[in-house]
Amino acid sequence: MNICCIGAGYVGGPTMAMIAKKATFCKVTVVDINQARIDAWNSAELPVYEPGLEEVVRECRGKNLFFSTDVDQAIRDADIIFVSVNTPTKTYGVGAGRAADLRYLELCARRIAEVAQGDKIIVEKSTLPVRTAESLKRVLHSNSNGYRFEVLSNPEFLAEGTAISDLEAPDRVLIGGDDTPSGQAAVETLVKVYNAWVPRERILTTNLWSSELTKLVSNALLAQRISSVNSISALCEATGADIDEVAFAAGKDTRIGPKFLKASVGFGGSCFQKDILNLVYLCEYYGLKEVAEYWESVVKINDWQKDRFVRSMIRTMFNTISGKKIAVLGFAFKKDTNDTRESAAIRVCASLLAEQAEVAVYDPQVTEKGIRDDLVYAGVPESQLARLSVVDDPYAALDQAHALAVLTEWDEFKSFDYDRIFTGMKKPAFAFDGRNILDRAKLREIGFEVHAIGKP
Ligand code: UDX
Numbered sequence: 001m002n003i004c005c006i007g008a009g010y011v012g013g014p015t016m017a018m019i020a021k022k023a024t025f026c027k028v029t030v031v032d033i034n035q036a037r038i039d040a041w042n043s044a045e046l047p048v049y050e051p052g053l054e055e056v057v058r059e060c061r062g063k064n065l066f067f068s069t070d071v072d073q074a075i076r077d078a079d080i081i082f083v084s085v086n087t088p089t090k091t092y093g094v095g096a097g098r099a100a101d102l103r104y105l106e107l108c109a110r111r112i113a114e115v116a117q118g119d120k121i122i123v124e125k126s127t128l129p130v131r132t133a134e135s136l137k138r139v140l141h142s143n144s145n146g147y148r149f150e151v152l153s154n155p156e157f158l159a160e161g162t163a164i165s166d167l168e169a170p171d172r173v174l175i176g177g178d179d180t181p182s183g184q185a186a187v188e189t190l191v192k193v194y195n196a197w198v199p200r201e202r203i204l205t206t207n208l209w210s211s212e213l214t215k216l217v218s219n220a221l222l223a224q225r226i227s228s229v230n231s232i233s234a235l236c237e238a239t240g241a242d243i244d245e246v247a248f249a250a251g252k253d254t255r256i257g258p259k260f261l262k263a264s265v266g267f268g269g270s271c272f273q274k275d276i277l278n279l280v281y282l283c284e285y286y287g288l289k290e291v292a293e294y295w296e297s298v299v300k301i302n303d304w305q306k307d308r309f310v311r312s313m314i315r316t317m318f319n320t321i322s323g324k325k326i327a328v329l330g331f332a333f334k335k336d337t338n339d340t341r342e343s344a345a346i347r348v349c350a351s352l353l354a355e356q357a358e359v360a361v362y363d364p365q366v367t368e369k370g371i372r373d374d375l376v377y378a379g380v381p382e383s384q385l386a387r388l389s390v391v392d393d394p395y396a397a398l399d400q401a402h403a404l405a406v407l408t409e410w411d412e413f414k415s416f417d418y419d420r421i422f423t424g425m426k427k428p429a430f431a432f433d434g435r436n437i438l439d440r441a442k443l444r445e446i447g448f449e450v451h452a453i454g455k456p
């Protein structure tokens with residue numbers, strides 16, 4: 001079976017690598033218009049950092065896994081085409097700031113219809129608003145040259161940082177298709193691919209719209225838990241309760257469960273905010289104002305939590321951070337990824353720079369260019385960016401700093417030499433832990449003033 005995936009990003013790359021590894025009867029070609037990205041996939045320095053990914057790519061690349069920029073050829077050869085292009089939140093026009101920008105997807109659909117020389121199964125992999133398959137179908141069928149295109153929805157549930165283990169043993173695989181004989185046949189074809197390693201009872205099949213909506217709903221429900229716990233973290237700080245104790249005890253109720261109850265400076269990532277805003281847009285479209293407001297508040301609390309973190313830093317540091325050096329530890333939206341999309345660090349750093357602080361960022365995987373681009377995109381003016389430095393050595397970031405702020409829970413931050421750090425810092429030395437990973441007792445013993453999320 002020939003599989004092609006359009007879009008060699010955080011979703012397309014790892015997913016196709018796993019299909020190539022497990023479904024050895026498939027030949028998988030991942031294509032992208034971005035030459036640099038394809039070159040990176042074909043090199044020793046993969047464009048996506050993900051534990052375990054390199055091994056899988058090394059094992060399959062050149063055997064049944066290929067990366068190429070020849071989109072048309074890959075489309076022509078494929079029986080199944082996964083579409084895994086970016087669908088960012090619209091920044092212009094109707095639905096700006098909420099709706100998904102589907103222009104890349106539509107371009108793909110047009111391209112497929114134009115160059116295909118046979119029937120194809122088209123699989124939506126990108127996160128999409130409900131009923132996108134409808135538009136996809138129309139574009140495909142209006143330009144089909146007589147070929148049949150079956151559209152399936154197969155949302156990706158992997159989390160970055162754990163992509164390889166999530167793909168290897170998914171809780172479930174969801175495949176949505178049309179309730180017609182040809183639709184069901186297409187669903188069965190895709191089921192066969194996943195069934196090469198995923199037990200059949202974990203492969204759920206639904207109609208197209210259920211599958212599309214499930215992706216938004218799963219992410220909205222997960223993000224809602226974080227916003228709920230983050231809102232309670234403020235109450236903990238006001239009352240002297242400890243958020244980790246509260247979340248642990250509440251999570252012991254098996255109906256609630258322990259996962260996604262970790263208080264933090266705020267959730268990030270390419271999915272949560274985008275998907276909730278899609279859901280909000282969808283609700284508004286269907287006239288469900290209250291439902292839209294309800295879900296929008298999940299995103300609002302998230303922004304509030306980031307701002308609350310910065311306000312607490314400023315207040316603690318005698319109401320001024322102007323000219324003070326602040327070491328920001330971690331810029332990725334979570335550990336074990338080099339992805340920074342919607343990372344809380346962007347808004348936090350932008351606010352610190354606006355307060356005229358000298359910000360020194362250290363992240364083990366994110367490049368300086370990535371950090372600068374994110375801040376420029378977030379609207380930080382050049383004059384403020386002059387006060388930003390990005391360093392390879394965490395101790396350099398901390399040298400002569402007034403404060404450190406942990407924004408990503410990288411494991412290495414837990415094993416820093418805090419005696420050494422304290423010696424190099426200005427006094428009083430402040431530690432702001434946006435991830436609750438530092439050993440607060442030890443830091444206080446050394447002489448740090450420590451603030452964590454939802455902690456006394
Ligand atoms: C998420 C979904 O988990 C995944 O199923 C979907 O396919 C894509 O979106 P991802 O964005 O990669 O995955 O990471 P996730 O682990 O869900 O974390 C999202 C954000 O929430 C991160 O910034 C993380 O640090 C934060 N988070 C997570 C918390 O603040 N507290 C928690 O308890 C869990």
Ligand code: ADP
Pocket residue numbers: 006007008009010011012031032033034037071084085086087104105107108126270
């Ligand atoms: P995700 O996290 O969803 O994988 P990314 O932005 O990492 O998102 O990846 C999407 C990829 O899709 C990008 O590398 C982009 O260049 C690619 N892409 C977008 N439009 C097209 C297209 N028309 N043809 C081929 N690749 C495309």
